[in-house]
Amino acid sequence: MKLIVNADDFGYSKGVNLGIVEAHVEGIVTSATTMMNMPGVEHAFRLAAENPKLGMGIHLVLTCGAPLESHVPTLTDSSGKFRRGQAHLEDVSPEEVEREFTAQLERFFRMGRRPTHIDSHHHVHAREAILPIVLRLAERHSLPVRYPWAFETERGEHTPKVRTTESFSARFYGDDVSVESLIGIIDDLSGSSSAEIMSHPAYVDEELFTGSSYARQRTRELQILTAPEVKESIKQKRVQLVTFNEIG
Numbered sequence: 548m549k550l551i552v553n554a555d556d557f558g559y560s561k562g563v564n565l566g567i568v569e570a571h572v573e574g575i576v577t578s579a580t581t582m583m584n585m586p587g588v589e590h591a592f593r594l595a596a597e598n599p600k601l602g603m604g605i606h607l608v609l610t611c612g613a614p615l616e617s618h619v620p621t622l623t624d625s626s627g628k629f630r631r632g633q634a635h636l637e638d639v640s641p642e643e644v645e646r647e648f649t650a651q652l653e654r655f656f657r658m659g660r661r662p663t664h665i666d667s668h669h670h671v672h673a674r675e676a677i678l679p680i681v682l683r684l685a686e687r688h689s690l691p692v693r694y695p696w697a698f699e700t701e702r703g704e705h706t707p708k709v710r711t712t713e714s715f716s717a718r719f720y721g722d723d724v725s726v727e728s729l730i731g732i733i734d735d736l737s738g739s740s741s742a743e744i745m746s747h748p749a750y751v752d753e754e755l756f757t758g759s760s761y762a763r764q765r766t767r768e769l770q771i772l773t774a775p776e777v778k779e780s781i782k783q784k785r786v787q788l789v790t791f792n793e794i795g
Contacts, residue, residue, distance in 0.1 A: 548736065549789045550781075551712065551743040552772070553578040553693075555606055555666070557595075558588035559759075562752030566769050568594050570748040571601045574773035575781060578602035578790045580666050583651040584612045586754065592658050602790030604664040604690075605655050607648050607681065609636065609671050611758075615650040619643040636674060645680050652684060664791035666693035670717075685709040691791045693743060710794055713739040719746055724767050730780045737784065741794050748772050 554567040557579035564587050570576040579601060581591055585608075595603045613628045621640040624630050655662050665685050666672060672681040673695040685692045686708050694715035716732050723732075729744075736742040749755060749765035756762050771777065781788065 548739060549741040549787045549793060550733065550736070551578050551602070551741075551789055551791060551794070552576045552746060553580060553602075553604070553666070553743055554746050554748055555580055555668070556747060556749070557581040557603070557606065558583065558585045558591040559749075560585070560587045560752050560754035561590050562750040562755050563587060563765070564591045564594055566749035566765060568598055568601070569750075570746070570769055570772040571598060574748075574769075575777060575788060576601075576746060576748065576772055577788050578604060578663065580604040580606035580664075581655065581662075582606045582608050582611070582668060583654045584608050584615055588658075592660070595660070602663040602792060603660060604666060604791060605652060605662040607651055607665060607667040607672060609639070609644065609647070609667075609677075610669050614647050615654060616643070616647045619647050622647060633669060633671070633674075636671060636677070639676075641676065641680060644677060645684070648680065648684055652688065662690060664691040664693065670695075682709055691794060693745075710791075712741040712743045712794060714742045715745070716742070717745045719744055719768070719771075721761075721764060724764060724771055726771055726774050726776050729771055729777055733781065733784065733786060737786075741789075746772060 552575050554576045556563050557567055558581045567579050610629050621643050671677055691710035694711045714736055718732050719729055746768055747765050748769035751762050
């Protein structure tokens with residue numbers, strides 16, 4: 548099995564960035580997806596340049612920080628920032644979503660790199676009204692997309708012309724962060740030819756602690772993703788750790 552272990556939220560802050568890179572260098576993380584609207588994004592690109600084996604995709608955002616586009620009123624609150632949570636996403640303008648996602652992609656390209664793939668913060672790309680927009684952008688730029696059918700849509704509802712993995716797991720999160728759980732997730736995915744595991748390793752800094760409800764748990768993820776037992780289990784199972792560049 549080809550396995551991608553992706554770290555979400557690259558670019559959120561320096562602490563998040565440093566934790567992700569350590570999980571890559573010392574552990575099993577092969578890939579990271581970048582929040583182009585967050586304050587740590589330039590630091591993330593510098594670290595990625597220093598670690599060329601780390602796959603670097605884009606983490607499309609509608610629920611954290613501020614938009615890159617100046618006039619997207621259905622996406623923002625009175626302060627001009629994205630609305631928190633997802634309840635408002637039922638009523639957003641598809642045109643505004645596409646403009647904002649396009650702006651985030653264009654900023655990535657302007658930074659001098661091509662993203663390995665597309666996913667999203669809080670899995671907004673899996674929402675029924677948003678998924679067609681993401682698939683259209685992915686097809687336009689010939690980019691793979693994180694497998695979205697594990698969430699709110701049924702496989703077959705859409706016929707994408709984009710690459711994705713055969714399976715995906717978001718279980719390595721919260722109370723399911725342990726060596727035993729991670730090895731079990733890998734075992735459960737082993738029937739797939741290709742799979743992705745989502746993760747959120749980080750060092751907790753002020754930006755993360757004050758801005759995210761999921762903060763201290765990320766240091767535990769970092770410990771597990773670099774645990775010798777996990778690396779040895781992957782070796783014994785002959786799992787091939789890859790990025791989206793290696794997914795056919």
